[in-house]
Amino acid sequence: MRVADLPTAALRRQLRLDGPGLRLAMPPFTACIRSDLPLLADSIASMYADFSLAEEPAFCDFHVEIRRVRGLLRGFRSQAEFSTDGERGFVPLPVAQGFAMLEWGLNWCVAAHAHQYLLIHAAVLERDGRALLLPAPPGSGKSTLCAALLHRGWRLLSDELALLDMDSGRIRGMARPVNLKNESIEIIRRFETGAQLTAAVPNTAKGSVALMRPPGAAVLSAHEPARPTWIVLPRYRAGAEAVFTAAGKASTFMAVAEQSFNYDIHGARGFQALGRLVDRCRTLSFEYSRLDEAVEHFARLADAPPLRGR
């Protein structure tokens, strides 16, 4: 059953703090979500409509709650807090940020626990079975570029978390909603009028935030890994012409290691896995300012014949 097949009243019942929990499949993980925020059900229904629900008593990797804070602050400034396995993880935030908090919390659950993978802070997209990794720090335009590409022929694996299977060398993602911030929200609304975004929530720690619903086809294929083919280090610069520049393998290795959440945990195994990843990929830097131009460059990259030896 998909989230969209669940009547709103049933969705709310499952989400209740004393309910069974909404068992959301986001391959390769399943999260059990509970909340007493009515608005959260609407956001989940909208943003996760194409995701499958696991039947009880399916194993859940993460049990999370978004709970309204009880106490002196209630009524003065409504707040909510995120917890996982009963442990509160973050400072409470305004209730209006509840869905964004759920997204950040789920990211944290994966980054803090899923050490069977080498976890890289990167957007990942796929075309013809080949994965494009866009590792970059916040503010580099990674999610904006990802949001544009997924509307122009690339399959979304993730806008935030690349899961490298160190045995197979394949990359997985969860195809979850894309996190857009500040100016990117309007840029993507204009770029793709069919994009479904939540209302922008202002004044978060990251500025204004909106989530974009992932395409249904990407969600249906979320369990399919892709073969790493390109690592592109993106950088938005106002007014810049779109241009790829060859990036050194060694410096790309260090850039990806810096963007990994758990590289240090894996030691020599992580070093070797990252070396194989960099070795098999074409490594590039990419500077851009206009999305249309950027999309054309990536289309040409995908259509170019593979380099010899790969």
Place this chain on the structure above:
Amino acid sequence: MNWRGTSSAPIETLMQSWEGEDQVVFFDPSSGDTHLLSALAGLLLELLDHRTQELDALVAAVREALGPTPENADALPAQVHEHLQLLSRLGLVQELPA
């Protein structure tokens, strides 16, 4: 003065290099750190992998590896010494009494 690499693991499991690049990456299993090093530093680590060598022998080996007439041949001993000092500070090689 003699020099020797400090790692007991085979260097091929600790260093990654790519043809035509002037940098390598090296994983230090004792600290867990990964270092971005010059190709010359990488070459020195290879030459000192499970081996002890004198500075003069190292310079000769580097000269041989770099080719017949490197442009900066006169500066090579100082460069090698400087790189050895750097690698020593990182704990990747150690200086031993002759």
